[in-house]
Amino acid sequence: MTVLITGANRGIGKALLDGYRLRGSEVLGTARAAMETLLPLDVTEPESVTTLAAKLAGRPIDLLVCNAGIYPDKGQSFEDGYPPEMWAKGFATNVTGVFLCIQALLPHLRRAQTPKIAIISSQMASDELAPGGSLIYRASKAAALNLGRNLAVDLKPERIAVGIYHPGSVQSDMGGPGASITPDASAEGLMARFDALSVATTGCFETWDGRAHPF
Numbered sequence: 001m002t003v004l005i006t007g008a009n010r011g012i013g014k015a016l017l018d019g020y021r022l023r024g025s026e027v028l029g030t031a032r033a034a035m036e037t038l039l040p041l042d043v044t045e046p047e048s049v050t051t052l053a054a055k056l057a058g059r060p061i062d063l064l065v066c067n068a069g070i071y072p073d074k075g076q077s078f079e080d081g082y083p084p085e086m087w088a089k090g091f092a093t094n095v096t097g098v099f100l101c102i103q104a105l106l107p108h109l110r111r112a113q114t115p116k117i118a119i120i121s122s123q124m125a126s127d128e129l130a131p132g133g134s135l136i137y138r139a140s141k142a143a144a145l146n147l148g149r150n151l152a153v154d155l156k157p158e159r160i161a162v163g164i165y166h167p168g169s170v171q172s173d174m175g176g177p178g179a180s181i182t183p184d185a186s187a188e189g190l191m192a193r194f195d196a197l198s199v200a201t202t203g204c205f206e207t208w209d210g211r212a213h214p215f
């Protein structure tokens, strides 16, 4: 089984990379900065995405984990915050970046026996849990959730399963030290979720520990 994880140099992506390596899976991780064991990828650069796909030409990918993401607007105020450039970067990374990776790597997924796509969204994508604040992050993660739900329909005839996940409140650079769980605990839970993902459950929105998340 070959797994490709975007943003695998730190945080949840790195923990997933380590987890799949421990299992003995063939796992490809990406990083923005040049790193010996990781493939270069900036999800906001279309050419970077197509170059990655070309490099992997002919190789099946069983599981694509769209993990790379940013949370650019912690603590922004209406008075002088939420600048348009921040909206553009947030959406380019968390939404367009997810789509471009899936689009470019579809030929590789089509070569796998039981292809799966996992989109790491967030509980902050939920319309039902909408306490305000962090508007760019919330809107971009909601868009990533919506993208996953619609791709699940589009790709079902090809038997490509798509799941959308909340990884927990995780002690990464993004989540901070006060978050509830370690990246390893999140990765362990997520890997179990990805194992369970199938065409029968495609379009699911689940938490790292296996609960259905409200939309």
Ligand SMILES: NC(=O)c1ccc[n+]([C@@H]2O[C@H](COP(=O)([O-])OP(=O)(O)OC[C@H]3O[C@@H](n4cnc5c(N)ncnc54)[C@H](OP(=O)(O)O)[C@@H]3O)[C@@H](O)[C@H]2O)c1
Binding pocket: 006, 007, 008, 009, 010, 011, 012, 013, 031, 032, 033, 041, 042, 043, 044, 066, 067, 068, 069, 070, 071, 093, 097, 120, 121, 122, 123, 166, 167, 168, 169, 170, 171, 172, 173, 174, 175, 176, 179
């Ligand atoms: N931590 C949490 O509590 C939490 C909760 C809910 C959802 N999430 C989601 O989980 C995912 C992973 O988060 P994390 O906590 O592990 O965050 P993190 O520690 O900040 O790591 C983010 C990863 O994404 C990569 N990345 C950012 N922009 C990129 C770009 N343009 N192209 C390629 N890679 C890019 C980063 O690479 P660089 O090192 O180059 O920046 C890094 O590898 C994100 O999608 C996040 O929104 C996290």
